[in-house]
Amino acid sequence: MRAIVFDQYKSTPVLKEVDRPAPGPGEVLLKVAGAGACHSDVAVYRDFDESFGPPQLRPSFVLGHESSGWVEELGPGVEGFTVGDAFLVYGPIGCGHCRACSRGQDTYCENAATMPYLAAGLGRDGGMAEYLAVPARNLVPLGQADPVAAAPLADAGLTPYHAIKKSLPVLAGGGRSALVIGLGGLGQVAVQILRALTGATVIATDQKPEALAQAEGYGAVTVPGGPDQAGAVRELTGGRGVDAVFDFVGVDPTLALAMSVVALQGRVTIVGIGNGSYAWNFYGVPYEVELTSTYWGTIEELHEVADLYRAGKVTPQVELFGLDDGLEAYRRLEAGELNGRAVVIPHGH
Template identity: 45%
Template sequence: MRAVRMTAPGTLELTDVPTPQPGPGEVLLRVGAVGACHSDLHILDAAAGMFPTPMTLGHEIAGTVESAGAGVDGWSPGDRAAVYGIIGCGRCRACLRGEENRCRVNPLGGIGLSRDGGLAEYVAVPASRLLHVGDMDLTQAAPLTDAGLTPYHAVELARDRLRPGTTCVVIGIGGLGHMALQILVATTAVRIVAVDTSVAALDLAGRLGAHHVVPAGPDAAATIRELVGPPPGGADVVLDFVGAQPTLDTARQVVATGGHLLLVGLAGGTLPVRPVADEPPPVPLETSVVVPFWGTRAELQEVIALGRDGRLHADVQTFPLAEAPEAYEALRRGDIHGRAVIVP
């Protein structure tokens, strides 16, 4: 079969590999759609040894069951499913609570992270990773598994602050950010301020229900502080889906005292956290800083429900498998709006 693999750090290639055989407890999935996540670029850029090579990328997968290995119950050929990408150890305290995204043994264990992913015609996955998607379009189902799940989990972590009358600032309206806006609209009654460098992303944010859109840049923090009320106002919750130095600086300058900063993006910036009462402090007093990772299987089921109910819809640009490397280059250039989805 054809697969798009990271053959060495920084190198993505379309190659031929043997079709995998499902092991005990696994299913062979015919891949219907795979989202191109910005994290795949971080994986490609990571130092040698961080991730296995060669490895098929792709951790945002939906497909159709082709066959089931020994001992698989409840899944039959033809069943349509989304893949929960994390593979925790299953035994640590976090996994036992169903929080595999906090696994203490395999913190980065997953399909397309520690074993072959879905940028291929077929992928073998543990049957326990599958969730039914019914008759949903698979190009819609795939982005739910990360671009949908990760912001959903981040919103869950801040749920107690997302009350009517509060403000949530969302920075980076790309694959994850445009889903975050819809999750906020569908599940909260907060005022939403969207921030991005791209005019197209801000247009999309406006269409998806952001109450204010603010161009990213050195003036963004002052603009947002005016929008969210006179000092000592500030945003109750900030979701940063970029994580670069300028966005982290904007985030800490606009978060309210006692607010929540959720740093989802992995662009390499640093947040100075110091317990001081200076004016202005690097991070306000009583502020919680969280670095969320992906989400839980139970949350994915809720995200799929939002998708099936039509409340969460990825803005999708599709590419055939052979064009996956071009899709990633376009993502790197900032030329993808919403989510690029590869259809093998």
């Protein structure tokens, strides 16, 4: 079968022929419906090398850690699945028996250091291929919902959902506000999730006018990037500041913006892995402000994200690419030329 493979460090992935996987005990083989291209993939093949990055992500493996598909074949011991049914794939794969994995939070597996991979598409072959084998436990049913558009929900939906759910205590009540910094694939979904889960005023900011217009369509009040950005955000909150800030970029300027507009006893969550830094000062930040980070989410939360998708509350904006054009999808992702999430569809749509 054909697949997009991370073949060597500091190099563009390649489209090549690989063996079709066979589902092992407890696994299911999926005919891939869609696989989202993510900036984390770019970090793996552009930034990592032998001395930098998790050892589980050494080449080579098939990319694609946000995937969906139809059941093609059941491995030994697997029951309760019907061939042809559509599922979303929970990407993280932990040891399965530690405390974190027992609560469905494989992202924080206590034995991650001894695991040979981190997730399907991150160390283990992922969904940028015609077929994908995954543990049956990692499948989240989609019912009659379109699995192609659902593919990005496995990361671009789950990651903001987890971050927002952790911040719900500061968003409970009237008169609350949230700020989304960075309106790429995750940021646009975050606006929709905030609107679905809270009554907060959702403020969104980005440099791209088209991204701002899209967020406005989801019900956000937008602020363009520029020298008056922080002042405009504060003005929208009556000078009080924002209760919950979600930074989907994570570079120095966005961290500084987040900390400059957060309200007293507010919460700032860094979601984007931009590797930025912030110099904290006791007198420079309102009292009792929380500055935290999150990574991906739990399988239970992915079930909840799928519920929102089936209910029409969250709809990722996608640009579709055939497998032959998958490398172009990554090129456009790196160049910042995408308006939605790039989804590779190996079998057409």
